[in-house]
Amino acid sequence: DAKTTQPPSMDCAEGRAANLPCNHSTISGNEYVYWYRQIHSQGPQYIIHGLKNNETNEMASLIITEDRKSSTLILPHATLRDTAVYYCIVTTSGTYKYIFGTGTRLKVLA
Amino acid sequence: GAVVSQHPSWVICKSGTSVKIECRSLDFQATTMFWYRQFPKQSLMLMATSNEGSKATYEQGVEKDKFLINHASLTLSTLTVTSAHPEDSSFYICSAPGVEYRLDSPLHFGNGTRLTVT
Numbered sequence: 365d366a367k368t369t370q371p372p373s374m375d376c377a378e379g380r381a382a383n384l385p386c387n388h389s390t391i392s393g394n395e396y397v398y399w400y401r402q403i404h405s406q407g408p409q410y411i412i413h414g415l416k417n418n419e420t421n422e423m424a425s426l427i428i429t430e431d432r433k434s435s436t437l438i439l440p441h442a443t444l445r446d447t448a449v450y451y452c453i454v455t456t457s458g459t460y461k462y463i464f465g466t467g468t469r470l471k472v473l474a
Numbered sequence: 475g476a477v478v479s480q481h482p483s484w485v486i487c488k489s490g491t492s493v494k495i496e497c498r499s500l501d502f503q504a505t506t507m508f509w510y511r512q513f514p515k516q517s518l519m520l521m522a523t524s525n526e527g528s529k530a531t532y533e534q535g536v537e538k539d540k541f542l543i544n545h546a547s548l549t550l551s552t553l554t555v556t557s558a559h560p561e562d563s564s565f566y567i568c569s570a571p572g573v574e575y576r577l578d579s580p581l582h583f584g585n586g587t588r589l590t591v592t
Contacts, residue, residue, distance in 0.1 A: 366517075396578050407480075407567045407583035408518070415578070451517075460508060460571055460581055464517040 366465030367391065367454045373469040376446075382439040384468050386452030389433040395456050397428060399437045401448040402467070408451065411437065442472045476502050476572030480584035487558055487591055495553045495587045497524075497568030503548035504570035508581065509541075512565040524551040524568075558591045565589075 369387045376382040388397060396415050400408040412419055412426045414435075419426045425438040439446055451467040477500040487493050497507055507524040522532045522543055530543035540562075542554040555562055567586040573579040 398580055400583075405565070405586070405588070407478075407569075407585045410580045410582060413578065413580055460506065461520060461523075462508075462518075462569075462581060463520070464510075466517055 366463045367395075368452045368465050370450070370452055370465060370468045372466060373471070375471050375473055376439075376442045378444060378472050378474050379441055382437075382442040382446065382470060382472070384437040384439075384450050384452075384470065385434065386437070387434045388452070388454045391432050391454050392456075395454050397426070397432075397435050398453045398455065398462070399424070399426065400451045400453065401446075401470075402451065403448045411450075442470075444472050444474060446470065447472045476570070476582040478568060478570050478582050478584040480568055480587050482587060483585060484588040485590070487589070489559055489591055490557055492554055492556045493558055493589060495555075495566055495568075495589075497551045497553070497570075497584055499549045499570050502570075502572060504551075505548060507545060507551040507568055507570045509543065509551075509553050510567045510569065510583075512567060512586075518567060524553075526551075555589065558589070560591045563589055563591045 398413040399411040402408045414426045428435045449467040453462050479498045481496045505526045509521045510518040512518045521536045522530045524543045524545040526545045532538045545551040569581040569583040571579045572582045
């Protein structure tokens with residue numbers, strides 16, 4: 365079973381920040397949090413990952429709570445092309461056995 | 475960045491025939507690749523781990539004789555669906571770690587192959 369829970373769907377207005385939460389209350393000390401998204405009929409696209417510090421790249425920011433039991437993916441200025449299913453995955457580094465949960469279907473509205 | 479390429483992107487075959495799907499790492503070597511399957515409106519399910527130079531390891535419930543995996547080189551893994559039936563119709567996706575010497579290197583996924591068995 366997936367170690368994460370996410371809301372099934374969210375809407376966001378175009379140009380606004382999209383904040384996607386993920387709960388991973390059973391995460392252990394050596395497990396990373398990875399975020400991917402899947403646009404319809406394509407393979408998952410890597411977005412960002414982190415261990416305990418907040419991370420930022422050209423696509424998004426990842427905020428991990430101090431107790432590491434939850435995280436939030438932030439898309440700072442959502443566009444229509446960000447409409448996708450977003451997956452939060454927790455796994456031990458180097459194992460690569462990603463277990464996908466049901467993800468959050470984000471719909472960006474014009 | 476690391477690119478994983480799959481071929482074909484879609485295939486239609488008749489029941490009882492076999493279909494081969496290729497997965498290539500284009501700009502890096504991958505001693506390990508992973509095969510996933512995704513049914514409509516469902517999440518991805520890991521099928522097997524492909525190991526260069528050795529046998530693949532399959533997840534529980536995946537028939538190894540039906541889904542043959544060959545990892546013949548450091549850049550190519552193939553999945554052959556043997557004696558395909560309509561229930562094998564699905565979206566098959568491969569993946570590989572982008573930078574294998576970094577333990578936290580993320581998986582990079584191909585664009586998938588949609589298999590339809592008639």
